[in-house]
Amino acid sequence: MSLFLSYLLPGIPYGCAYALMAVGLVLTYRASGVFNLAFGAQAFVSAVIFSIALHDGWPGWAAFVVAVLLASPALGLAMERLLFRYTRAAGPLVKLVPALGLLIAIPAVTQMLVGTATRLPSSLVLQPWKVYFHLASTPVSGEELSTTVITVAVVAAFALVLRSSGLGLRMRAVVESPRMAELSGVRADRTSAAAWVLSSLLAGLAGVLLAPMYSTVASSNFTALLVAAIAAAAIGSFASLPLTLVGAIGLGIAQQLLAGYLPSGTILSSGLRPAFPFVVLAIALVAGRSLRSAEVRDPLASCDPPVHAFRAPARMTEVAVGSRAFTTLAVGMLVATTLVLVPGNWEFVFTLGVVLSIIFLSITLLTGMGGQISLGQAAFAGAGAFTAGQLAMHSVPVLGAILLAGVLAAALGAVVALPALRLGGIAVGLLTLSFALLATNVLFLYPWAGNGATGLTVPRPTLGPISFAGNGAFFWLSLVFLVVLAGAVKLVQWGTTGQELAALRGSERGSAAIGIDVRRLRVVAFTVSAAIAGIGGALYASLQQSVSVNDFNYQFSLVYVVVVAAVGVYSVGGAIEAGVLYAVLMQLTSTLSSRFSSLLALVFAVVALTYVRHSEGVVAYAKAWVLDRAEQLTRHLQAPPLRSAGAPGMPAGSGTARAQDGHPASVRDRADHPEVGAGGVTAGRSESQDLHATPRSHG
Amino acid sequence: MTGARSDTTAQGDVRSLLELRGVEASYGPYRALFGVTFSVPEGSAVALVGSNGAGKSTVARVVSGLVRAKVGTIRFAGHDVTRWPAWRIARAGLAHAPEGRSVFASLTVEENLILAARALGGRPPSGALDRAFSTFGQLAARRHQLAGTLSGGEQRMLSLAKVLAVPQRLLVVDEASFGLSPAVVDEVFDTLRMIRATGTSLLVVEQHLDRVLSMSDRAVVLVRGRVAAEGTVADVEPAIERLLPAHPQWSA
């Protein structure tokens, strides 16, 4: 009994920290539809500020006020005002990418500001390691005591506010329907900003409370806290606060019990404790009420204009040809310089870029074409890499092993996709994230899989007499893989599967109504995407010649999504640009001091923040902008008096001046000029503007 | 919020509580209103009629600020409210009961009333809830029940009870009879008459023509996003006749 208690009691403070953050997650999710993964970063920032302030001799209360009551809420308010209030009517990807970007960017910035020096966490009220009393002969430390008491008090106060205060009433109303709340005279935007401030306060508090439990203040610990909180929120179906609370504390306790009772020294005991929340998350997501059904639908949602899917504008022939020629030239030069001019390490960098492009291609297919979010692509890549490694160890030819790696990753993808079918949008992302965490914490550690931190060696392949051992030869091989796979993805995009995916992205109901098996199609997209990621991972392994679990850490999955989304998720070209850019930037930043080692992630994360405005990706946006200019110029050069006045077959609006809102003309035209679309067709009906209906009224 | 500065009291037509001039509105590329002009005199009940898809709901939404007018002006109680956010228009005394579900399903009956009373009238006047509950006995009995568990008729009553709790200057009702049985519709219209008797002007969107016309002083006939006729009920009779199907059986 006392053994049981000695395992159980230390779990409670963990559970309390999870609970604080989980309550914040649920509150913001309900109030603004944003699943704010950046709370993990906010918790980290508060913990850092708190420990630095104490280190500098501040009194505890002052450090607490600045770290928890000021910094984190201010950060949350800034996020809501500057980013997330514009995403209310947007799709799940637009809500997710900025949050992911912040999750990566905020710790990176913090690290740059305060350096990487290890900082000892500091306790709040009581001495953290001092034992104040014994409970059934189990010592209770100050840390455990203060965390529990503070959490109970804060959560109780929170429940009271939500239940009976005016603010709580307004919040619950805004959660259900911001429009209807406005009709009742409630300022919905202020109320949802208040929800962000309160949730951020909870996240900051969780960070400060949790900090003393680890030996250093490291951002990864707070990401783990975040995922545990997500699992707790899933137990409460992302809606019920009491269930969330119970789930969180239960999680904390269960983790400690597992650590205590599982045989020590095994992978299960060391890996399952950190991976446990993900197992719970997966179960809760699959077995519980789905996120979609938990959402009470806003009866006034039809007031918002319909959300448009992204579509690349059609271009004038001259511009399209020029653009294609330019791209071909750029690619050709890149290939040529890689092989002839650049020093060896850059040869390696470009090869890495090609291999990463293949992995990123899997995101283009799944997210860009299929509209599904995966936060676990690195795990599929890892599965491919380790499969190739294991097969190579059993003397399977490496090229064959690379292809088989794709097959195994595909199978894994199908297994993950099946439970994801019931879920929509963000929930699929969370489920794949939990898979990725399980993979990096447990699966990849086994000798028969990734062999832990030691990893595996994967030789360079040979094909008959041809050896790809040299970097130049391997570059060619990777390029062939990329060309074949990118070509296949393009063909799929134009073929039945791609068109059905496009239809599904546009309207799930409409797709089912024309006879598309939506579930099958989703599984196919997941499977093919995982196969591509697996092949990319295997190539990566062969390029590096030795890989370990650290190469496929779950955090890479998050970075991958941010990178591809930032550059351009909707086109095959976007994946390749993202891969090459990422590899080159990685090489450039690797020479900087360790303090700036996160600069790379930071660059992409900051770019991702622009995602709220340019969901087609910044590079894709810039390209559209340049091509718009080029079209203008071309039209100007082509004898304007004769042809400029709306020549047939020319997009009549796209040559006009740049819009004030900063969108390229072709993008703006879609919204402002009905009938004159980016498809380049000029409608010959002026009376077509005369529509006579409320298009979305019910009846 | 440019309108925030122009809080000066009524200028122009004092008799009009609500006045729309040349209002155009659209949902994305779909245009719904094409220069709608009409007014609601203080103290009157105005019926807004028209076939389905004529833009009646859009008029209601533009008036309450849920949908922004692209062109034209809307004046309410002497203020130019064209650019005002919905909450501000609501606080100025314009209540809008949207079609379909128009109560907070996840709040209790009492909380629905308290929310409106607090947001619109600051501290809830002590008599506010009593006034609402004494009028709607069946709501009083369910005061701690979640509004989502009410029947359609009770939900409609609750949305009207909000207006009784805190008296408003104008009530815009969208499809008061939506999905309700005839007996309940009668009750709803009795309630509307009662609300009017307390001094609240009415703008009623409705497809039960006889019911709405019999309780209105004036009517606005909307056809394809434009006003086809406006005036007293007798004035617009010919336009309304044209709304009825031209089937021999119907015009007989």
Add this chain to the structure above:
Amino acid sequence: MASALLQTAGLTKRFGRVAALSEVSLRFGAGETVGVIGPNGAGKTTLFDCILGVLQPDAGSVLFQGRRVDRLPVFRRSLLGIGRTFQRLELFSGMTPREHLLVTERARSGRGALWKDALGLGRPTPGEKRQAADLLDLVGLADVADAPVESLSLGRSRLVELARALVGPPKLLLCDEPSSGLDDAERATLVSVLGRLGHERDVAVVVVEHDLDLVGAVVGRLVVLDVGRVIADGPVEAVLADTVVRRAYLGVDR
């Protein structure tokens, strides 16, 4: 009517305490053209949702060609030959009208496969392109065939949905308020298309519509729903003469 094309028996659907459909039993024969009218909120769209499987009814059954289909998912019922347009548009944003029809032809024929796509065999065949062009001509959308649907007017968007539902062609076409937002020319197109379907292609058409002139021009039989119940079902003339119908639907005693 020995074997109806579609038959519902005792169809009931509740949302909370609100009954959207109560005990709706209807039969539609092959090639028949039927109008469904009723006040807003009478349950017309809910009826379509239950027939196609978008909603699961709380009670009752749906038989299509004599076979129980009420447990089948939407796409299976669609492949059996039920086409539908939506009152709230469910178009594939980002795609053009032509692409709408091409992807629908593929989905309905079941000829597409991933391996064909990867080998470059997934592009539309000349036959499919011709069919799509014919349908676009039929509904008068040829001039905007390659513009993204977001740029189309509401009326033309509805015609895209109509054309999409006609691919196949289906045996039963459910049209949910097809005329709302159409201008006069588009409306004339709609009337001619709907009118010809039953006669020439043996497609049964069930149309929910508020425009009674249009209904009168297209259908022979009228079903009236009010508060989730069928209150009248019969020839157009007789149903429109019914005072109960007139009171429920228009609220007039005239």
